[in-house]
Structures are given as structure tokens and as C-alpha cells.
Amino acid sequence: MTATVLDGRALAATMSAEIAADVARFREAHGYEPGIAVVQVEGDDASSWYVRQIRRSFTKAGMRCAVHELAPTTTAEELADLLRSLNADPRTNGIIVQMPLPAAIPQSLVTDLLDPGKDVDGIHPLNAGRLMQGDAEAFAPATPAGGMEILKRYGIDLRGKHAVMVGRSNIVGRPMAMLMLHQHATVTICHSRTPDLGAVTRQGDILVAAVGRAKIVTGEMIKPGAVVVDFGVNVEGDALIGDVDTEAAMEVAGYVTPVPGGTGPMTNVMLMANTLRAAQNQAGQRPL
């Protein structure tokens, strides 16, 4: 069997063009472009790479992207002041704070202070709680939202399917499990303490990996014909490797997201979609 590739890159290009058209309509109606503020600690290479991608995608779609760089010595009070001013700025519609934070600042400071209406990566407990309760208007974290959008646009129906999620982080695994549950899948969540991982993953009609370990999901761990969604991004030399052994998966599965070119490109697009939605909410165009 050769699986169908779930082409996140092509889908992201299509969605970007759709969002750009909606952004143009928003600008015409309100006289300004929806915009995001990205807060990051200077000097973190992985974070800087991601922030460049965000800026490029937003600019291409006609949206604003302001990057606020923090010195590694930034204090909790300074970050709190910045977040309060971004919360209060009417032209800042969405805010994301890149991890890692300066060592002295707890992550709870960000989640406590961020305006939930501007929390376009769904990290605030209010949005996480609303997602948990099945509220479709909650901002879901962009990465799992992108994975779900791939499934939706490829017409993959989750109803009654057994979805196995490997990974339970607050930003990927957990919200992805909730989103699949909302689509009426029967969901099993695996993590580092799951014994005999393969015995569980082989039951998955839908198998999703968000672990951060290259090729931890081998071909033998995949149910024949399954839909495999790989969120893993592992850097090995010049190569990006997923959490799934893609080559082996292509022989066993029915559908596979490749790495790179699968879930990765969708993350930015969902961030754009959430920022546009936040701007529409704030402009009173949509109910909160």
C-alpha cells in the first residue's frame, strides 16, 4: 500500500489566500489591518526562526506583525508591563509569547496576564477550559487546530473512529485529543508512562504523534490503512525528521502528513485565522 500524502504546504497556501481576501475585507470595513504582537527572548535560534516565518506569513496576507524582543535579563515586572500595554492596545488583536521565557519568569505570569480575547494560541486557562467544554468559539492552540484542519479539508471523518494521541502537552497533545473528541472520535491518550506503546497505537484508525523524538512511531506500530498525523519536528543535521518513520508509514497507512510539509505549515495559517477572528470579535463583527 502507498499512503496518500496529506499536503499541509499546499493547504496552507490555499488558506493563506482565503485569509488574505478576508483581511482585505476587514481593512475596508475598519480602516486597519488585523495584527499580532509576538514576544520572544532574543538569542533563541529556534524561536527566532519560527518568528521570522510568522512575520513572513502575516505580512504576505496583509496583516501586521510586531515583534517585541526581550533581553535574557528581563524581569517579571517588565514583561508584565509589556503584556498590560499590549492588552490595552486596540491595534494589537492577538498576542503570542514564545517559549522559553527568561529563566527568572514563570510561565504562569503570561497565562495569568494575557487577555483571553487576544490569546490566539489558546494558552490561557479560560480558552483551554472552553476548549475542554467543547466550545467551538474558544481559541484552540494553532498547531492542533492546523492538524484538525488538514483532516477536515481532506474529508476525513472522525466519527466513531478510534483516535490514538501520543503526547499530552498543553500546546499540542491534550488540545488535539479534545478536538478529536469534539469530532466524535473515541480517543486514547498515550504518554511517557504508557507501557507497550505499539499495542495501543496499532488500534488507532487515526494515529497522532506529538512527542519530540525522531521516528518513535515505527511502521509496525501503525494499523494498516490508518490516518497518521505527525506533529514532530526533530532537527538532525540539516534535516527535519518527524516523530513518525514516514517512509515506513507510507507503506502501511492510508494517509500520512509528511515532515516537513505536513502539520508545520498549517500552524502559522491557523495563527493568522485566529488573529483575524480576534480582530473581528474586537470590532464587534462576531459574538464573543
Ligand code: NDP
Ligand atoms: P512536549 O515535550 O511538551 O511533550 C511531549 C509529550 O510526549 C509528553 O506528553 C510526553 O509524555 C510524551 N512522550 C515523551 N516520550 C514518550 C515516549 N517514549 N512514549 C510516549 N510518549 C512520550 O512536546 P510538544 O507537545 O511541545 O511537542 C511535541 C513535538 O511537536 C515536538 O517535536 C515539537 O517540536 C513539535 N511541535 C510542532 C509544532 C508544529 O508547528 N508542527 C508546534 C509545536 C510543537 P509525558 O507527558 O509523560 O512527559
